[in-house]
Amino acid sequence: MTPTLTRTERPKRSKRRRSNVIRLLLRSTAILFVIVFGMALGSTIFLFTTDAGEELREWAAGTLLTTQHDYWAKYTFLPAAKLAELKNQIQNPTVVNSAPVVAMPPEIEAEEKAKEETIPETKPRELVEVEDINVKRSGYFFKGKIMSISDPNRVHLVMTDRKDGRGDLLDEFTKKTNAIGIVNASGFSDPDGYGRGSKAFGLVIHDGKILQNYNAKGGETALALLYDGRLVTGNYTAKELIEMGARDAMSFRPQLIVNGKNMFADQAAKSWGIQPRTAVGQKADGTILFVVIDGRQPDHSIGATMKDLADLLQERGVVNAMAMDGGSSSMMLHNGDAITKTSCPYYRGRYLPNAWAVF
Known part of the structure; x- marks a missing residue:
């Protein structure tokens, strides 16, 4: 009887171990999502609500406007008047x-x-x-x-x-x-x-x-x-x-x-x-x-x-x-x-x- 009991118990331990691994992965994924979301939110707040963030976007726009990819400058989301001013200074x-x-x-x-x-x-x-x-x-x-x-x-x-x-x-x-x-x-x-x-x-x-x-x-x-x-x-x-x-x-x-x-x-x-x-x-x-x-x-x-x-x-x-x-x-x-x-x-x-x- 011992061999039979051993065979029936192994699958139970395997299922339990698999379940623990899945829970760990889900928890890790959730934590990672929260971290990434928090960083993205923090970066967005910094870039769009602070003077330093606006200045950083101006740096990025000025850099892009002097490359062959100047069309990307609009994605810095600067006000149209500020972007036009930067373009005029360069052109x-x-x-x-x-x-x-x-x-x-x-x-x-x-x-x-x-x-x-x-x-x-x-x-x-x-x-x-x-x-x-x-x-x-x-x-x-x-x-x-x-x-x-x-x-x-x-x-x-x-x-x-x-x-x-x-x-x-x-x-x-x-x-x-x-x-x-x-x-x-x-x-x-x-x-x-x-x-x-x-x-x-x-x-x-x-x-x-x-x-x-x-x-x-x-x-x-x-x-x-x-x-x-x-x-x-x-x-x-x-x-x-x-x-x-x-x-x-x-x-x-x-x-x-x-x-x-x-x-x-x-x-x-x-x-x-x-x-x-x-x-x-x-x-x-x-x-x-x-x-x-x-x-x-x-x-x-x-x-x-x-x-x-x-x-x-x-x-x-x-x-x-x-x-x-x-x-x-x-x-x-x-x-x-x-x-x-x-x-x-x-x-x-x-x-x-x-x-x-x-x-």
Whole structure:
């Protein structure tokens, strides 16, 4: 009889054990639901009933409006007037023409030359120097590189010459020109992030020749390097720039510093959101600066605001500067190696129509 009793008791224990497991799972699911629901409710209350929550939604909207997915900005549920204000700040930034350098009278120029002759010789500056950027702000942080080029006449806008419907990668530009340093420049058509960078947006001048004389997207601004090494920025046509002596020029937006004035000094940073950034500027002594800030990588660098970018340049004595295309296009190479970390899924970066290079 013992074997029979054993066989009949096992199913009862099995059913009891199964029932306990089911009750435990149901209880765990209920607790998890309450936690998730509570977090969702708490987040909703924070985002829609507090000043900090509204500011966070403005940050999100500003970030989305500067991407190819700007249509998502409406889902931040900001008031229509506030969303329209953010859009206007991005699409129609203030544009100021940089002032031309006024030639010194002959007698003053002679005095300056005499002073230079009495100054002891110092060690020649390196053509290219690279500085690390590592900044922590309240709520976000970013890393990147600043490349200083002592001779502005060694900086050129290089153009893709491919005929297969795509632009060049930065390392391909580097191989073609033997560039010491290089960063991305113009924007380009980029539907859903799959643009092939074959044609730049806006105005383009290369080696003193006008390749494009229009701005396809409203609010874009020209940045040009003249044959005498000066960098100018403003609302110029290609013809006007050629008459000024432009060797290379392109257009994007916004201006960061003009005539020594920080264009974002009095602006709220959140209007342009937080993104990977690229910028080009010039100091009073002629030094050209390339800046690339990494972004969209929580374990490495979140990204920077336009105000962050303008402040970095102003701190280093830049007098004229403008933003280049940003996002997954932002990238810098030095001696053929990437020294910034692109947010593009492909480690070599994006296909690009042109780039600013040192050679």
